Amino acid sequence: MRTPEVSQALRNKHVPPGVSILSPSFVKEARGAIIVDTEGREFIDFAGGIGVANVGHCHPKVVAAVKDQAEKFLHTCFHIVPYDLYIDLAARLNELAPGDGDKMTIFLNSGAEAVENAIKIARHATGRPSVIAFENGFHGRTNLTMTLTSKVKPYKLGFGPFAPEIYRMPYAYCYRCPFGLKHPGCNTACAEHLEEFFISHVAAEKTAAVIAEPIQGEGGFVTPPAEYFPKLRDICDKHGIMLIIDEVQTGMGRTGKLFAIDHWGVVPDLVTTAKSLGGGLPISAVTGKAEVMSAPHVGGLGGTYGGNPIALAAAQAVLEIFTTDGLLARAEELGVKMRARFYEMQKRHEIIGEVRGKGPMLALELVRDRESKEPAAAEAKKLVNLCYQKGLVVLSCGNHGNVIRTLMPLVITDAELERGMSILEESLQELRG
Template sequence: MTSRNEQLMELRNQHVPAGVSLLNPAFIARAQGAIMTDVDGRELIDFAGGIGVNNVGHSHPKVVAAIKEQAEKFIHTCFHVAPYELYIELAAKLNELSPGSFPKQTMFANSGAEAVENAVKIARIATKRSGIISMEHGFHGRTLMTMSLTSKVKPYKYGFGPFAPETYRTPSAYCYRCPYGMSYPSCQCACADKLEEFFTGYVAAEQTAAVIVEPIQGEGGFVTPPKEYFAKLQAICKKHGTLLIIDEIQSGMGRTGKLFAIDHWGIEPDLITTAKSLAGGMPLSAVTGRSEIMSVPHPGGLGGTYGGNPLALSAALAVLKIFTEDGLLTRAEALGVKLQTRFKAMQENYEVIGEVRGKGPMLALELVHDRETKAPAGDLAKKLTKVCFDKGLVILSCGAFGNVVRFLMPLVITDEQLERGLGILEEAFQEVCGKA
């Protein structure tokens, strides 16, 4: 007998283009916390979190209540036409909580890509420059500008050119595969210093509006820069009047044990983009930055019909209350310690795990066929994700070579659910890779 999942897959293939990919063949009927249940009644432990969207968990009761309460008042007016207090309230909250001891302002959009697009617009008009530098292995979205800034060609850019002009990419701080053949800490974080050379050989500093970088690269494989990196990068940007945009779309909202991942490096960016877990699953993104920069665009130059939707804003305010009032950041820190310990132990048992990296509970395992050559094991990562799914655990692969397994489980996951999930992961490693 054909299952409901199989029926829906047949309908999906008929009515939805193949370009809208599916990573797993399970259609979800309901989800709560860290557990998803598909249309056939099968439970799945969620270590993917909707690609970093569900930090406070699926259908958190406080988020659901906030959405319901607002829906009974009004759903949409368009802030530009008939404004409402929620927009100002959330903007003020993000201005208060984001790093930086200077006055800040915030605008809202719908997706992470829109946030990046607007950050680029703001940087360009504020500096009167056009060049934007992003990082190798970086990911910023799939619109024209953000696709141009994104590094990986397949599947994100292939066949979709030509791309936006005045976008450039420089090597990232990928210490495990240093693009300059150096090793940390003896390199003294030379990859940041190389930005000066980049200004000479690729785009002049006087033409560069901003450098945009993720604190921890998401799709790029959770590449995590050393502690000195961002201070050096920011110093060079300040020297040349270039703005530093920190893309917190995947790493933000408690994912690393701090509300903003960049706080681990102790710098104050000029602009920050947030989305994903900002509104607990509702479509909302934000650009937060220095007031003197954010206030430059003329009236009507920023915004959009749905930007700052009342339901999404209500959800985001509930999310921030969960972090500030319910101790979720403390839980995230403890979760990160537990995961680090388990993954380091797994690295000792499985030769295929070349590196464990990340911060807090935003962690990843880079899989290699040989630890000496570091030959990427994308085939094993693909098998691992499938075996985990078959056993009831959803995980994601990423990275330029598709050989990195990343973990984005909801921070509200229970200890029992976590142990079950890690047990499945170990079983999958045993089955796919065997012990060292």
Template sequence: MTATKSEYFQNLRQEHVAQGPSNITPAIIQSASGAVMVDVDGKEFIDFAGGIGVNNVGHAHPKVVKAIKDQADRFLHTCFHVGMYDSYIELAARLNELVPGNFAKKTMFANSGAEAVENAVKVARYATKRPAVIAFDNAFHGRTLMTMTLTSKTNPYKKGFGPFAPEVYRIPYAYCYRCPLGLSYPNCGIACANCLEQAFVTSVDPESVAAVIAEPIQGEGGFVTPPPEYFPKLSEICKKYDILLIIDEVQTGAGRTGNFLAIEHWGVEPDIVTQAKSLGGGMPLSAVTGRRELMDAPHPGGLGGTYSGNPLSCQAALAVLNILFEDNLIQRSRQLGEILAKRFKALQDTYEIIGDVRGKGPMLALELVKDRQTKEPATQDAKNLVKVCYDKGLVLLSCGNAGNVIRTLMPFVITDEQLDKGLSILEESLSEIEH
């Protein structure tokens, strides 16, 4: 039997591509537009994964594509350190306005979320002259040495890659469905936030801590969403000890939670914010925005990189910002969140396997459990659900330390018909998995 194009390229991949870069689906994509991907054999997929949170404005948005083409006609690369260009400077100005904080801010660009976090830590250490950084259980910040160290999940991200970076400490996060302290919200008094001060007794001197770094909603960790009191309390403790608060918006940014940045939901003004993924509209780009005095602390040449803030990526990001705010995609994000929340709550009422529904905007998750009383993770069921949905033409992602959480990262440009079809596939597949 003649192999399909997909089978041909899958075999070629096995022969020539390292196994380390894993593949969530076997799809070999030929084209993509909006919220639909098409493989080399012509099979269509509704995309609830969004390139792992990269395609908030959709695949190949015409305005993003035009911005890239127009820039490509001018020049591809000068290196910002050698010859500056308008898009880098204009984008920095836009982000300085959009990132919360009633104070002067400055921005620098890099290529990936991990690079943004690396640079945020460098800035924090340089500005405070302190070495230590505190991160959280369930955190994911990247795969470089520092960001892998900050990341919580051992397998596959840390297994076999040690030793790790020094002076990184870890505390529990506000995971209400599986409270690390065995308490129940709202009668807990947000005791998990007090773990930060407890760490100053048991783990590290607060005068040695440069920064606390947190995702406002944990991405790879399971879309863990804290209660409204958590970040204000955490911020207050940081200020008490002159510790910087770094908020990692790599996955939550660019409107994913119904606000431009997720931290806006809690009215907190971080000292430093990192962004990437959907900011570039599909192009590699990340940003570090922070208080002016912090961002100006490192000496000239201490930050940067050859490709950092590539002109094609900066032009794409400027187009993304225009699309989000001028084409009302932030409002569309909120609308999607309302539709999803309603549908997911109905699914939870129907299927016992769904233990928890959480998130904000269209950044929502279903945590699958074998038993609602014991909350034993239904890891294999989650894997099966992803596969069954894929076979039916819906691309979904799982996440969480146990791999039992189903997350939604569909583009905001998804049509109501595509959304309904995708959710119908999800429900049909859930029915097959549970029964």
């Protein structure tokens, strides 16, 4: 087996530098919440492949489903010779997605592809061209989704020109309120700003959709207050605008509910899922109200690999795990434990400005001074490296790179969770010096 140094040298020779790598290690195997590298070193995984491993690495039910389907057929293209796997999983997602009305689902390959198709559907259904996204938002790396994405470097730098008719407004970032207000008591000014936005940026009657993550992922796990999404929903309804909720990172139990938007009691017109839907295999979906999903003409939606049979089988296993193994209850339990522990850390470490999120999708925003809230980006990067050296894989995020986020598999054991939390606090202590 190659040494990490040899693998890294080959990577440098054959893979472009634009494909970034966080870890100097190379994986040998992974099970549950543990990654083992090629030198036999074990890591507790608080990253989950960027939110892909909610049911854990190589969950036995997912592996069994993949093996079983691989022996039957790998590909025919659903458009050419269809299969029941696609229909059955669509029916299951339609049942589980927010809202009681009739829904429909299409399957694709990645989160970005799901977002692109949601935009296509919203534009066709409304006959309008414009889309409103949010500051700090992340929706993908294709041309359209890169345009929707807020952060310039590294995602957008040098890759323009960008897609037209995309507009961006402030999000409900209460810790750094763009309107200088304090919550509670802000009276949903951030959501109500949408009405002003129609005057100064894009007319409501030209707006097809508003797209938002319930909790912003790459943007720093920014979590709106309870009043935010209901107000956005009301404004969208008033003007006949589609509300698209991007659940690519927040979905499949990450926040303690299968769909994070359920925390706000809001029903979107369209919802996108990916990442943990496939348990490690590439699959994404757009689920929406039947009358909206039916708008595009025959042949207007699809793709060669959309709804790949192997990925569909894996996704069916993922939903079965949530249904039969009590994983949502475990996610809620994890969230309670982690939030309590993070609040304790915040008391002991001045660098933690805010603890936020829902369920086990939590974040620590690091600041050099709690009064000025100066982002501690260099410190966050150092903390990630310190954790890695001690055997914990954790990620930073946020527009300033100063937020530490948790995306551990929900099957993590109490012992593994405790060890990971201890490593994080040991590293915070070492960071303080």
